[in-house]
Amino acid sequence: MIDAHLHLQDDRFDLDRETLLKQAEAGGVTFFFCAATRPADWEKVIELAEKRKNIYPFIGTHPWYADQHNSSLLKRLLNDYSAAGIGEIGLDSIKSNPAQESTFEEQMTIAAEMNRPCVIHCVRSFDKVAACLKRLKKRPPALMFHGFSGTLEQAEFLSRFNAYFSFSGTALFPERQKLRKVIAALPADRLLVETDAPDMPPPFWKEKRNVPANLPLILEGIAGIRKTDAASFNTLLRQNAERFLLQRLDQPVPNTDPPFVV
């Protein structure tokens, strides 16, 4: 199983990171997509990925920390680590700050220039993400909307830019009916599953800190929403994750009129 999004570098894991990784591996998790959040944790993410071959690093500046962004350091590290993707970047209208939009667009431009897949955090900002995708002359090879919270129409539009949609254990809360409908209806080849650990604890986990070993039960729950069994869903997710990472071809420029207004 592949955890498509989590933050192994988080200091909430400093005391027992190795134990937690081993627990996850014992439960069948084979690969971790580890996303940075700001320049201060980029080196730590890369160090973790260098130590363990099954950690795939994404470095970038999260919208909440947009004022800390450092483009020249990002480019230098991406140059040194050709396997690294870009993330977690994005837009968040709930915690907005003035540097968000320019920081996001700058990183999307770097992702396009350097041909790297991007992990995107988007909260109530799909119109702005669409506008940015429209403005870019060249686009990143693949996008992952982690913890996707948009509509099917938005997903359909974003799919034209080779987007994938990842879901965490929060989709398993019974009150998330709308989200479950989106998960059930999305095309199978666009789906991914994540823990977002140490954040977003699933309903079956009573601790504040979410852990990577929760992935198998999250995957099983989301397979249930898709009305499929966990084993075949996992095979599909693996193929999607590989395609997301490996597709480095220039995308044809799609028709960019967004069919939605947020």
Ligand SMILES: [Zn+2]
């Ligand atoms: Zn995250």
